[in-house]
Amino acid sequence: DVQMTQSPYNLAASPGESVSINCKASKSISKYLAWYQQKPGKANKLLIYDGSTLQSGIPSRFSGSRSGTDFTLTIRSLEPEDFGLYYCQQHNEYPFTFGSGTKLEIK
Amino acid sequence: QVTLKESGPGILQPSQTLSLTCTLSGFSLSTYGMGVGWIRQPSGKGLEWLANIWWYDDEYYNPSLKNRLTISKDTSSNQAFLKITNVDAADTATYYCARLRRVSHYFDYWGQGVMVTVSS
Numbered sequence: 406d407v408q409m410t411q412s413p414y415n416l417a418a419s420p421g422e423s424v425s426i427n428c429k430a431s432k433s434i435s436k437y438l439a440w441y442q443q444k445p446g447k448a449n450k451l452l453i454y455d456g457s458t459l460q461s462g463i464p465s466r467f468s469g470s471r472s473g474t475d476f477t478l479t480i481r482s483l484e485p486e487d488f489g490l491y492y493c494q495q496h497n498e499y500p501f502t503f504g505s506g507t508k509l510e511i512k
Numbered sequence: 513q514v515t516l517k518e519s520g521p522g523i524l525q526p527s528q529t530l531s532l533t534c535t536l537s538g539f540s541l542s543t544y545g546m547g548v549g550w551i552r553q554p555s556g557k558g559l560e561w562l563a564n565i566w567w568y569d570d571e572y573y574n575p576s577l578k579n580r581l582t583i584s585k586d587t588s589s590n591q592a593f594l595k596i597t598n599v600d601a602a603d604t605a606t607y608y609c610a611r612l613r614r615v616s617h618y619f620d621y622w623g624q625g626v627m628v629t630v631s632s
Contacts, residue, residue, distance in 0.1 A: 448621070448625075449608070454618040
């Protein structure tokens with residue numbers, strides 16, 4: 406199975422700041438990484454797929470990048486609604502695997 | 513508008529079989545390229561992919577639970593199902609269903625999840 410190592414576990418930032426969340430795959434997954442946002446009482450939201458493609462309807466302050474097996478989700482100019490949990494998922498091969506999650510909190 | 517809604521028993525006893533239903537709206541599992549997956553999340557923990565089923569009935573399972581899982585669908589009612597046999601406390605979790613499309617294997621729409629507790 407592909408292990409996804411996600412960091413940091415916790416992240417505190419203020420509205421208007423920029424943050425980055427990282428995921429490292431244990432082997433090559435090509436570009437096939439997705440990022441999701443999770444908030445209580447709401448359906449999980451797909452933000453980015455194929456490493457850097459923005460899902461329709463997602464604000465452009467979200468972006469994804471890749472360097473080899475290292476992937477980064479960057480959120481520029483944080484808005485209050487961006488706080489929550491974020492997960493990466495490799496969608497290159499079965500079994501699909503997720504990162505352990507990053508909790509983005511208001512500072 | 514694509515929506516998915518999970519339903520389940522809420523609570524069940526160890527060794528029983530867990531039966532979950534995912535009711536789909538806005539798309540059909542009889543349409544080329546469509547799939548549904550099940551993912552679970554114990555409280556305070558991360559996400560674990562369980563199984564997928566595709567429009568042409570192909571099924572994929574997480575090897576860590578494969579012998580206990582059965583995924584199926586009913587296109588006439590536009591529902592997908594997951595059964596987990598011989599449950600124990602480790603199966604206590606929120607269970608999600610989510611849509612996939614053949615072009616890729618990310619989950620583009622999720623249900624809100626259903627909480628399942630295994631307890632005697």
